[in-house]
Amino acid sequence: MTTLVIAEHNNSELQASTYNTIAAAKQLSGETVVLVAGHNCESVAEQAAKAEGVDKVLLAQADFLEHLLAEDVEKAVMSQEGDYSHILAPASTFGKNMMPRISALLDVQQISDIISVESDDTFKRPVYAGNAIATVKSNDSKKVITVRATAFDALATEGGSATIENVDAGSHTPLSNYVSEELTKSERPDLGTAKVVVSGGRGMGNGENFEMLETLADKLGAAVGASRAAVDAGFVPNDYQVGQTGKIVAPELYIAVGISGAIQHLAGMKDSKVIVAINKDEEAPIFQVADYGLVEDLFKAVPELIDAL
């Protein structure tokens, strides 16, 4: 048995989610092979080769793989010759976008967003916004799986010495072409992997008020997130959203400010180690999952908190 992990990267760096996915792969029998498909991404392959637990790295390079469009990644993966018992990718927008295409072409029912490996064919995954945990056994001969990064602790990024092999990159499909990207630039840690997250909700009132949370975040070395309500209201961009259909986070400390705590939001953060809720409505459901709740007007509490740190 051999597992193929499809690496998520930006052509210069391996994303943290790939290390978590490798950790999930190591809980399966057999070897772990990492496929780095991209453009001018030798450095990514070198990082993957150093990662603990990786037996071999396949490097598939072509200019059309620069933006990792689903149709092109599908072709790159399908042109690999190895016989893989398991194919894994992170359950990020990268993995969610391309993985079901591969699964369908292999005639396999994908298992999405696993949070544990029970055996080589049985996995746990959240359903209904995390309100239930299903244990699912796959009867397909191959398993195609996306992995919830926060559920698997990453292995060491250094120390490995896997070989790197150049492989076929497939061919470009004219079905889909890249036009542009508008990426949020931030000096703060990545929301998905930050140790501390400060999130704001509808209670923030407007986008300018998020500056207060940014100041708080900078004091704590935290990432800034938001509830769906705050994103829908246009206070912050879409990539801030924490929840069932946004980002799943599990930091050491999650501070929810002016967030009522809809189940869809809780689905994205309730695995955080310590949860703090600041909300003036003492009936807000967020207090039911908070380790420490402060019933207070956020416009009074947050500046005080900034001063106290």
Added chain:
Amino acid sequence: MKILVAIKRVIDANVKVRVKPDNSGVETANVKMSMNPFCEIAVEEAVRLKEKGIASEVVAVSIGNQQCQETLRTALALGADKAILVKTDDQLEPLAVSKVLKKVVEQEEPQMVLLGKQSIDGDNNQTGQMLGALLGWGQGTFASEVEVEDGKTKVTREIDGGLQTIELSLPAVITTDLRLNEPRFASLPNIMKAKRKPLDEIALADLGVDTANRTETVSVENPPERSEGVKVETVAELVDKLKNEAKVI
């Protein structure tokens, strides 16, 4: 241009889902069912494309039991022209759903298939992408903006780092994200009108698709509970607890 919209009937988003005592699944008896919220956004987008004169016909399709007719009537009341129910009492997995939808696409020959990016029950986020692959079509997933021009569609997608815009040749599959639009409410006259719109039924067996399940649900359990914490009175007390009790700052 004809648009096919695939919709799913799910437990209403506001219902607190309960795990069955025998751990075989979640309670669905006497539970309010509604159209999956992402599918509502897909219907709305299709109807808006028709109102802009880009789409000529909007066909809604659902796979499920007799009650799915209600959900399809909702789509008709929101502005779809015609509905198709592929009837089955089985719970199909996304791979099987995408194979069934492929058959429907071959019959209806739409230029665009719109779907929700995920259903809020299984949270799989697979069907649209699988359909795209099976049809050999391009896909624009997690769409927050869709423009159609000259036989192409430009789709802005919500990705982890921000937004990405791609251009797809038609026909194509598009899956909707939350910010694509705000679905309208069906007006009473439109609900009445929807009753007279065509709703065709096809028996799943007549499509000749292998829809056997590939996975088994071994058990469904409640997630680990978080014990309710404590209320603090002041910011100073909060900082003290975080430093000395939780030791996270």
